[in-house]
Amino acid sequence: KSSYEMTIEEKYDRALHHKTLGTKFFQRGDIPAAFKKYSLALKYLICIHPEALISIKLLKDYQKLRSLCYLNLAACQLKYENFDHVIANCSKSLEYDQYNVKAFYRRGTANYKLGKLEQAKNDFNSGLKIQPNNSTLKQA
16 A cells, blocks of 8 residues: 555554664664664655644654654664764754754764764753753763
8 A cells, every 4th residue: 555545544653663663673783774664654754744633633643753763863874974964864853852852962973073063062052951960961
């Protein structure tokens, strides 16, 4: 069944399924397979019009899942030191969840690795505003 023939719920369920598989691959160290699954999850999510989710009370779940998929793509890119892609994916993640501390940390790490020290500092500080006691961010 093509994504165009699926209901909103089916697309969301497929996205969640692929995100879950991506996480399993990532935990096993199969980064290319994880990347493919996270990308596929986003493909299904992109096919959903957020306005349609309001009526079925899935909007918050959709936003969280979309944020996590971008965040997990960033984790894959970080493993391969594709820092520009890490920054882009973390920025997309933050569009859907502005309180995502991991997104600030990963984007800050990528900015630091690229020598963008001011941006890195801003990202780490943004994360600390959300979680002031986060020891990882304090050490960054």
